[in-house]
Amino acid sequence: MLDQAFEALKTYDWGADRNQLLPIEEAVITTRDDAAARQALEARIAALLAADVSRDAKDFACRMLMIIGSAAAVPALAALLPEHDESHMARYALERIPADEAARALREALPKASGPLKVGIIGSLGVRRDTASVPALAASLADSDAAVARAAATALGNIGTPEAAKALAASRSTNADVKLAATDARLACADSLLAAGKKSEALVLYKSLAGEDQPKHVRLAGTRGMLACAGKAQ
Amino acid sequence: MHDDQSRTQYEDHGRIRPEHRGPSRREFLKTAGAAIAVPYVITSSALGNEERPPASDRIVMAGIGIGNMGRGDCESFLGRGDVQYVAASDVRKGARDWAKARVDKHYQNGDCQTYNDFREILARGDIDAVHIATPDHWHAIMVIEACRQGKDVYCQKPETRTLREGPLMIAAARRYARVVSGGSQRVLEDYRDTVNKCWAGELGTIKSINVNVGPLSQLCNLPAEATPPEIDWELWLGPAPWAPYNKARCDGNFSTAGNSWRSYIDYSGGGMTDWGAHHFGGATFAVDVRELQPREIEYHDEKEGKFLTYKYPNGLLLTHNRPQTGNLQVEGTPGEEIAAKAVPSYKGDGGIYGDFIECVKTREKPFRDIELAVNTVAVSHLGIIAYELQRSLKWDAARQEFPGDAEANRFLDRARREPWVL
Structure with missing residues (x-):
């Protein structure tokens, strides 16, 4: 199911059936006590940010990273800060990720x-x-x-x-x-x-x-x- | 294309143009005094009569967000002789046109000014108070900006979209000594029987009260539709994540079933906050914990369904959707008699609107003072987070955080879309 959901994200866009992504939303919560599974999930979601997917798909990825993102996801999010369409959703995650790396990424993006x-x-x-x-x-x-x-x-x-x-x-x-x-x-x-x-x-x-x-x-x-x-x- | 859109949005919405700042009431009167050198007719309405105070004693008001609730609020304030309604703001031309026609017809003149951008109203020095009835994701920014500009505010419920917004709104109101009222008339008016029994001591010590309300809002993935020319879509979205226009995304009807902004998480908490503001407000008023926030939220996932138990510092339990339990069903202590307390009520005449106006005059706190309103919506938000995380939570109301709970603390707020900052 999770694999199918990630497959759906490749062509996901406004108007697509949102229920396709529910397995990812569920995994974001249920991996709480499984560090390895959560780490793998985070990496898989973060990888979407550099992929050729829609703004809507990246929007969804950032929402998930707001919940489970760690320092590991920061570089992928920081890369979106200069982008007109994605800067806000990158901050949507970065603003709430407690890791110091998230604050540093925001500080480093500021002068540019x-x-x-x-x-x-x-x-x-x-x-x-x-x-x-x-x-x-x-x-x-x-x-x-x-x-x-x-x-x-x-x-x-x-x-x-x-x-x-x-x-x-x-x-x-x-x-x-x-x-x-x-x-x-x-x-x-x-x-x-x-x-x-x-x-x-x-x-x-x-x-x-x-x-x-x-x-x-x-x-x-x-x-x-x-x-x-x-x-x-x- | 995007660069052009960005620049337009930025130039239109990123700042308040100083030239739109209006005169203060004192400046206006000084100007009017000079103008009296020419032939001038002072109407009986301006001087006041048996029904209306003179113009100088009226509360000068404007409305922001003139949709379903905003029109009702506009009518209610417009109908008061002690209010002079002078302006309205909405990002939809149809709503602006409605407001101007309605207000001008009421006063038999053409004086009502309308604006696309609410900041032009807040920058006017002649306006004493505003009522706000936009979608929820705008409330905090508007209320705080209004306080900074020295306005009193009547803000529709639910007053906040995130937990972080509440204390910021309270701080702004207190900092500038503003009268800021929340908007649920049902808190006092819909549950009188329960309220009266509880406050009269008839039920003894109250152990618990239940609220049945929902659903939670959802992510929105509606398809793009052509944006009608009558709406400023960028300003409708404001601090919310960008999304393409769809009529059902922004419709102001009262449904939470997917065909209104009340259905979607970027703008609303769904029924949990929308009707929750009424029911939780009524319940916490009835059992007299409206000045408190819970310290623990227990999440139950049982055969009969998922439900919550909020634990208050004084031992009171507030349950949400407890199986086989009615809305505002109270568990007291049968046979115990406790002292009756006087039930707080509105000040002035005219329900919750009259309460607000009376407090604008006297500088007292209104019945739905922003702090009490924030406490109510906090119950909704805390519950939503518990359901989202599918677990119990502890809440430190003084520090406004989930102690030692980094996962839950991520849900205290959400980043606002540029150029909106809070």
């Missing part, structure tokens, strides 16, 4: 990417809270592409470390969208720092956003944060 694909890679690094990517994300804050800079701000907010906050504080973008995202990210960093007990660092951030130059709801957020740092009810 541009436009929306770069935005996507930045987003995935942020979701992974990849602290090693902070310098690259800090540089991306100044990208002439506002969508890239905006994504970098959001990613740094997700990472939430003092280094991320420092990078955000250095942002000088005049683009309204980037400023909005950077402001939110700075507040997110402050929230993270406060939750981690780093009150003085959080206070500096909140205070910087509580001034009259900020919109009312941002001033409110800054003020509430300052009160929280002081241990007062919000």
Whole structure:
């Protein structure tokens, strides 16, 4: 049955009977306690990514690798990151694979990417809270592409470390969208720092956003944060 | 071809164009004041009358996603005298046209503005609040962006598509002190008998409650159809994986049997989240665990069928599809009497919509505050993951993770398609 399912994937495309692939979906779950079988299954699925199969077949393969992919599948997935049609589904797997190799692949793809694909890679690094990517994300804050800079701000907010906050504080973008995202990210960093007990660092951030130059709801957020740092009810 | 498509999508959807930012209400009034130098008729509606507050006191609202649920929400807010409905957004021209015709007819003017891209609504400084009724895969991005822009939000259920989205939405609402309400009116209104008995103490200490709901959503592999010119397909898909247009993929009907977006995993959790938001919401309200999330999900695969037992930190059991057990069937402690508690309810007038508007005015938390709504949909998501993995799970609600369970933690979220980032 499994062999037939893999055979079906060679010609699988939108409109094909999805039930043909059920044996693969079942094997992804049932090989949990059989390391050798799972390894073999992972290799077989990853091999599809370099094969002459449809975008839909690769989409399916990435979904399966999201569940069982390991460092072994990373090179095949990383090869798709620059590809317009497949970059997102490669991230669909890479973003969720816990292995360090997955984060490294995303970091290495970042300087070679541009436009929306770069935005996507930045987003995935942020979701992974990849602290090693902070310098690259800090540089991306100044990208002439506002969508890239905006994504970098959001990613740094997700990472939430003092280094991320420092990078955000250095942002000088005049683009309204980037400023909005950077402001939110700075507040997110402050929230993270406060939750981690780093009150003085959080206070500096909140205070910087509580001034009259900020919109009312941002001033409110800054003020509430300052009160929280002081241990007062919000 | 793909490069061109990419560029178009990117330029259209990757940023908010500053020139579309509207004036704030204060700026608008200042401009209007200057304009009063010319002949100007102030209508009784603008000044307010016995039925309507003056324009300056009304909540200025807009709608995002004007399909089946969105139209109902639009009608409900439009019918309120304390709301001024000014704009609507939808990626389908037909939905935009419906909204404009409906709103303009209501106010007897031509003022309603419509947009393909929701960000143009969120960037308007004169709008106080929005209601959101798009497919579920959009909710988190829209709610969070609305909060960043200082808007209050009424978001249809199910509020989240992944577990990770919930805390981000709550954080955005709390960070900016926004009123963010979830959208299930059934939580309070459909199960009153059970709710009243539980809260009155008539059933004694509650041991368990059961919910029957389903099915889970499926992968979609429908064939490609010609994309109608009336829909912006790229923006309909948004953060979801790319797929070719098919009418059944994006139809907004309430079925979960394969002919609607509610059937497919990229946009919905199926009946488990769609009706689950109502049933799990009603059940957790009835037994008063709506402020909690389960700490364990037991997966049962027995002769009678597969079902789940959720264990709450206070000992309460919530079962899902337990064989031979009715929906919202409660197991109490016969013969025990416990103290009655006052049943929480809506504020203001006009059901769940009135509750939201009242809270926008008073800055209180609404009945379906986003945190409670997120807790409800988390039950659905946790159950889906247990069924997908065919095993039991432990859940750390404080850390929002499956402790020591790398396999399950992969299901906390899914990568969003560029250029969407969360």
